[in-house]
Amino acid sequence: MKVRKRSIALGIYYFLLLLPIYWMLNMSLRTNASILATFSLFPTDFTLENYIKIFTDASWYMGYVNAIIYVGMNTVISLTVALPAAYAFSRYQFVGDKQMFFWLLTNRMAPAAVFALPFFQLYSSVGLLDTHIAVALAHCLFNVPLSVWILEGFMSGVPREIDETAFIDGYSLPRFFITIFIPLIKAGVGVTAFFCFMFSWVELLLARTLTVTNAKPISAIMTRTISATGLDYGLLAAAGILTILPGALVIWFVRNYMAKGFALGRV
Amino acid sequence: MGLTLKDVDKVVGREIYLKDINLHLEPGSRNVILGRTLAGKTTLLRIMAGLDRPGRGRIRVGEKDVTGVSVRKRNVAMVYQQFINYPSLSVFNNIASPLKLAGLKKDEISRRVNETAAMLHIEDLLDRLPAELSGGQQQRVAIARALVRETDLLLMDEPLVNLDYKLREELRIELQEIFVRGRAIVVYTTTEPTEALMLGGNVIVMDEGRILQTGPTPEVYRHPASIRVAEVFSDPPINFLKGTVASGSVQIGERMTIPLLGHLRALGDGAYTFGARSNHLFLTPNNEDDVKIPARVELTEINGSETFIHARYDDFRLVVQEKGVRHVAIGSDIDIYVNPAGFFAYDADGILAAAPA
Numbered sequence: 247m248k249v250r251k252r253s254i255a256l257g258i259y260y261f262l263l264l265l266p267i268y269w270m271l272n273m274s275l276r277t278n279a280s281i282l283a284t285f286s287l288f289p290t291d292f293t294l295e296n297y298i299k300i301f302t303d304a305s306w307y308m309g310y311v312n313a314i315i316y317v318g319m320n321t322v323i324s325l326t327v328a329l330p331a332a333y334a335f336s337r338y339q340f341v342g343d344k345q346m347f348f349w350l351l352t353n354r355m356a357p358a359a360v361f362a363l364p365f366f367q368l369y370s371s372v373g374l375l376d377t378h379i380a381v382a383l384a385h386c387l388f389n390v391p392l393s394v395w396i397l398e399g400f401m402s403g404v405p406r407e408i409d410e411t412a413f414i415d416g417y418s419l420p421r422f423f424i425t426i427f428i429p430l431i432k433a434g435v436g437v438t439a440f441f442c443f444m445f446s447w448v449e450l451l452l453a454r455t456l457t458v459t460n461a462k463p464i465s466a467i468m469t470r471t472i473s474a475t476g477l478d479y480g481l482l483a484a485a486g487i488l489t490i491l492p493g494a495l496v497i498w499f500v501r502n503y504m505a506k507g508f509a510l511g512r513v
Numbered sequence: 514m515g516l517t518l519k520d521v522d523k524v525v526g527r528e529i530y531l532k533d534i535n536l537h538l539e540p541g542s543r544n545v546i547l548g549r550t551l552a553g554k555t556t557l558l559r560i561m562a563g564l565d566r567p568g569r570g571r572i573r574v575g576e577k578d579v580t581g582v583s584v585r586k587r588n589v590a591m592v593y594q595q596f597i598n599y600p601s602l603s604v605f606n607n608i609a610s611p612l613k614l615a616g617l618k619k620d621e622i623s624r625r626v627n628e629t630a631a632m633l634h635i636e637d638l639l640d641r642l643p644a645e646l647s648g649g650q651q652q653r654v655a656i657a658r659a660l661v662r663e664t665d666l667l668l669m670d671e672p673l674v675n676l677d678y679k680l681r682e683e684l685r686i687e688l689q690e691i692f693v694r695g696r697a698i699v700v701y702t703t704t705e706p707t708e709a710l711m712l713g714g715n716v717i718v719m720d721e722g723r724i725l726q727t728g729p730t731p732e733v734y735r736h737p738a739s740i741r742v743a744e745v746f747s748d749p750p751i752n753f754l755k756g757t758v759a760s761g762s763v764q765i766g767e768r769m770t771i772p773l774l775g776h777l778r779a780l781g782d783g784a785y786t787f788g789a790r791s792n793h794l795f796l797t798p799n800n801e802d803d804v805k806i807p808a809r810v811e812l813t814e815i816n817g818s819e820t821f822i823h824a825r826y827d828d829f830r831l832v833v834q835e836k837g838v839r840h841v842a843i844g845s846d847i848d849i850y851v852n853p854a855g856f857f858a859y860d861a862d863g864i865l866a867a868a869p870a
Contacts, residue, residue, distance in 0.1 A: 405595060405597065407593045407595060407597045408597055408599070410564055410584070410591070411591065411593070411597050411599075411655075411658075412599070413564075413583075413584050413585050414562065414564075414584050414585075414587075414589060414590060414591050415610055415611040415614060415658070415662075416585055416611055416614035416615060417585075417610075417614060418585070426599050426601065426602075429601035430600060430601060
């Protein structure tokens with residue numbers, strides 16, 4: 247009986263969790279007229295029109311392309327910067343290391359809105375506005391500290407003696423780092439990349455403020471569905487579904503390490 | 514080339530890890546650092562390796578001063594207490610990695626790896642990853658990687674501690690043979706007196722960051738220069754009896770007076786501490802010179818082939834190591850026999866005053 251009760255609770259939980267997503271999927275496969283006219287649990291007048299529009303209209307699909315470009319850039323930059331930094335925090339002691347480590351995290355405590363204006367002002371003065379790198383760099387503000395924290399946790403789980411053995415064997419630090427150390431914490435690197443991807447992908451405020459047309463991400467373009475003629479529900483739902491997909495795909499790859507990542511590698 | 518440490522100190526924070534370390538290790542010698550945990554064995558080893566810098570003092574290899582020279586440029590190999598291998602490399606590549614970095618030719622590398630692997634009986638495991646091996650096999654890989662380079666200095670930090678009893682015995686015997694074959698200075702740390710005795714060579718007895726005594730292992734075992742050395746170099750713990758020497762005899766406790774015989778005759782009047790290892794104490798007399806110690810049993814331990822009887826005479830705790838399984842009732846009175854000819858005598862400062870020849 248016990249097992250039964252638990253599965254019922256779990257069933258309710260999943261139902262509540264998946265309902266909005268199903269509803270979005272349902273809407274994305276219907277026409278606006280049908281959405282507004284009748285209540286239906288499944289598409290009665292099945293159509294792929296909304297998806298076709300997104301995949302054929304450059305102003306739509308470029309939103310995804312832009313987002314993927316800057317998210318990718320951000321992930322690469324964050325990892326490149328955070329890997330050596332995390333190694334230093336994990337292996338060396340220096341003046342103010344603990345304070346600096348904590349200070350990194352405080353960057354995540356401030357709301358993005360605080361930084362939107364300074365970034366806009368700064369980027370417009372150096373001509374970075376409306377470029378992919380602008381958004382990628384801005385997102386580093388959140389993702390680099392997070393990456394350092396996650397990676398430091400994973401790195402501290404590797405015994406220091408491995409480093410020492412490598413140095414005794416004659417490895418140089420960069421060679422050891424790339425050929426021995428990174429393969430050891432590849433799960434951590436994967437999880438970190440996932441977190442960078444996730445935060446950068448869903449972040450709207452900075453991405454929207456720092457782009458105009460050339461680098462405008464999908465989340466900003468989605469607001470275009472609201473116009474004087476009303477709300478294009480079907481199209482918005484289709485865009486939403488397509489936004490969830492990459493995230494779901496990445497989660498699938500790192501599903502086994504997620505918990506450790508959320509615990510900043512300290513499990 | 515010999516290794517020389519001169520006036521080496523290491524202080525971390527306010528704690529003294531090492532103090533006044535002066536050592537000279539001959540080329541090709543086997544040296545066992547014996548000491549309890551926190552004696553500074555690992556710290557000393559790390560300084561020898563060049564992983565840590567000494568606070569003060571110099572380290573020389575041959576005539577060359579290598580203090581502060583990076584470990585990468587030293588010709589050393591090290592085996593840790595934990596099983597340290599490169600988890601992402603196969604056993605072959607693990608052993609080969611120092612040779613590859615040294616820029617050796619491929620066939621030379623594979624020849625030497627195979628040779629070393631055969632020596633440690635892991636030749637069938639070369640394609641596996643370290644995680645797929647048992648603890649003993651993992652440590653064999655680590656030892657193979659240390660041996661394959663044929664370094665001048667081979668450091669082993671309690672390499673067998675994390676292995677089970679059987680494997681430890683087995684590997685200990687193999688290591689002895691390997692050490693004899695090699696040309697390197699071997700430095701091996703351990704907490705176990707038996708291990709030090711089995712490996713032979715020289716022993717360096719350490720305690721609280723200082724070197725207490727150095728010398729050939731059997732020599733040090735037979736002449737522990739101070740009470741502390743005797744304690745560190747005895748397992749089970751050595752028995753101590755405090756006594757007063759006056760007019761040709763020793764008064765121990767209230768009920769025991771024994772005549773001064775053999776080496777003890779050289780002692781002048783005064784207070785001494787007499788040490789006797791537990792394997793010199795018996796429940797039955799073996800010799801007419803044996804003295805009888807009336808004691809009360811507090812505890813017995815049986816480890817299979819031997820029985821340890823913990824007993825008390827006055828304020829002295831005694832441990833008798835007897836062969837075979839003995840059943841002695843706790844709380845019963847027994848007589849312990851010991852031959853004073855085997856006594857170490859320490860003066861009031863804890864320095865060896867007389868030892869059996």
